[in-house]
Amino acid sequence: xxxxxxxxxxxxxxVQFLKSRSVPTSAGASxxxxxxxxxxxxxxxxxLDKPFLDLVFEAQQxxxxxxxxxDIELAxxxxxxxxGCPENCGYCPQSAEFDxxxxxxxxxxxxxxxxxxxxxxxxxATRFCMGAAWRAPKDxxxxxxxxxxxxxxxxxxxxxxxxGMLAPHQATALRDAGLDYxxxxxxxxxxxxxxxxDTRSYQDRLDTLKNVRAAGISVCCGGIVGMGEAPVHRxxxxxxxxxxxxxxxxVPINSLVRVPGTPLADTDPIDPMDFVRVIAVARILMPxxxxxxxxxxxxxxxxxxxxxxxxxxxxxxYGDKLLVTGNPDVQADTALLAKLGLKGKQVVATAEEHxxx
Ligand code: SAM
Ligand code: DTB
Ligand code: SF4
Numbered sequence: 276x277x278x279x280x281x282x283x284x285x286x287x288x289x290v291q292f293l294k295s296r297s298v299p300t301s302a303g304a305s306x307x308x309x310x311x312x313x314x315x316x317x318x319x320x321x322x323l324d325k326p327f328l329d330l331v332f333e334a335q336q337x338x339x340x341x342x343x344x345x346d347i348e349l350a351x352x353x354x355x356x357x358x359g360c361p362e363n364c365g366y367c368p369q370s371a372e373f374d375x376x377x378x379x380x381x382x383x384x385x386x387x388x389x390x391x392x393x394x395x396x397x398x399x400a401t402r403f404c405m406g407a408a409w410r411a412p413k414d415x416x417x418x419x420x421x422x423x424x425x426x427x428x429x430x431x432x433x434x435x436x437x438x439g440m441l442a443p444h445q446a447t448a449l450r451d452a453g454l455d456y457x458x459x460x461x462x463x464x465x466x467x468x469x470x471x472x473d474t475r476s477y478q479d480r481l482d483t484l485k486n487v488r489a490a491g492i493s494v495c496c497g498g499i500v501g502m503g504e505a506p507v508h509r510x511x512x513x514x515x516x517x518x519x520x521x522x523x524x525x526v527p528i529n530s531l532v533r534v535p536g537t538p539l540a541d542t543d544p545i546d547p548m549d550f551v552r553v554i555a556v557a558r559i560l561m562p563x564x565x566x567x568x569x570x571x572x573x574x575x576x577x578x579x580x581x582x583x584x585x586x587x588x589x590x591x592x593y594g595d596k597l598l599v600t601g602n603p604d605v606q607a608d609t610a611l612l613a614k615l616g617l618k619g620k621q622v623v624a625t626a627e628e629h630x631x632x
Contacts, residue, residue, distance in 0.1 A: 558587025
C-alpha cells in the first residue's frame with residue numbers, strides 16, 4: 276500500500292507547459308468565476324481537440340507533478356435510500372417518473388450500513404459514499420444521516436454522502452457529524468442541462484455546492500458524458516468545474532449507464548477515446564483533484580480503463596454495485612490494478628485532500 280500524505284500532493288515545481296492564469300479572487304464559491312474566468316470554454320475545447328497522444332501525455336505530466344504515481348483511491352458506494360425520487364433526471368434509474376424496475380426503499384438502519392462499510396474497508400476501500408434518492412433531505416433525514424455518517428467515520432473510513440440539495444444548516448449538521456465530502460454533480464454544461472432535467476435548475480446545484488463549501492466539507496463534483504451532448508457541452512461542463520473557486524477536491528467523471536426505462540436509455544454511447552479525453556482535460560484543469568473514473572466502467576474494458584489512468588484518473592468506485600446498477604466486481608478490479616501495478620491508497624489523516632487549504 277502506498278502512503279499518501281498532504282505534502283505528496285503538492286507540486287514541487289510549477290508545471291511549465293501550462294499557461295499562467297489569473298486566479299479569480301472575488302467569485303466566491305457560488306459557481307464559475309464571474310468576469311475573471313480562468314478557463315474559457317474555448318480554451319477547454321482546444322485542449323479536448325488536441326491530438327489524442329499529445330493530450331494524454333500532457334495530462335500524465337500534470338498528474339506526475341501533483342500525485343504519486345500508481346496511487347488509486349478506492350471509494351465504495353452504498354445506496355442507503357433507494358428509488359422513488361421526485362426529480363426527473365433523464366439518466367437516473369431512481370426517478371419515480373420512469374419505469375426502470377427499481378423498487379423504492381426507505382432509509383437503511385445504522386447496523387446494516389455499518390456492516391456494508393466494514394466490508395468495504397476490509398476489501399480495501401478508504402472512502403465510503405452513501406447515496407440517497409432525495410430531491411432534498413428533510414431535517415429529520417439529516418438527523419438520521421448524521422448517525423450514519425458518525426458510525427461510518429468511526430470505522431476509520433473517509434465519509435462522503437450524496438443526498439440532493441442541501442441548505443446551509445443541513446451542511447453544517449453533516450459536517451459536525453463527521454462528513455468529509457459531499458457529492459453533488461453539475462452533470463453537464465448549463466446549455467445542455469435543461470435537455471436532461473427540468474425539476475431543478477443549474478443554479479440550484481451551484482447553490483448546494485456553495486453551502487457545502489461554506490460548511491467546510493470537501494466538494495466532490497463532476498458530471499456525466501455520453502448523454503447525447505455535443506463536444507462543446509463537454510468543454511462547458513469541464514470549464515464550469517474548473518472555474519469553481521476553488522475547484523472540487525474530487526471530480527467524478529461518469530459515462531452514462533444506459534438504463535432501460537430512462538429517457539436516455541437509447542442514447543448513442545460515447546466513443547471511448549472521447550471519454551479518455553474528458554478525463555485527461557479534467558486532470559489538466561484540476562491538477563490537485565482526485566479525478567474519479569466513475570460510472571460506466573463495465574462498458575469500458577481493461578484497455579480503455581488503463582488509458583484513463585494514464586490520462587490522470589486516480590480514483591474508482593470499488594465494489595460490485597454502484598447505487599443500483601452494476602460495477603466491475605472486486606476480483607476483477609483487484610486483478611486489473613495488479614496487472615497495471617497500481618495500488619490502493621491508505622488514509623493517513625482526516626481530509627488529507629483539502630487541496631485548497
Ligand atoms: N439524489 C442525489 C442527487 O441527484 O444529487 C444523489 C444521488 S444521484 C444518483 C448522484 C449522481 O449519480 C447524479 O448526479 C449523476 O451524476 C450520477 N448518475 C445517476 N445515474 C447515472 C447513470 N445512469 N449513469 C451515470 N451516472 C449517473
Ligand atoms: C457519481 O458521480 N457517480 C455515482 C456517485 N457519484 C453517487 C453514482 C453513479 C450512479 C450510476 C447509476 C446507478 O447505479 O444508480
Ligand atoms: Fe433523484 Fe438524484 Fe436520481 Fe435525480 S439523480 S432522479 S435527484 S436520485
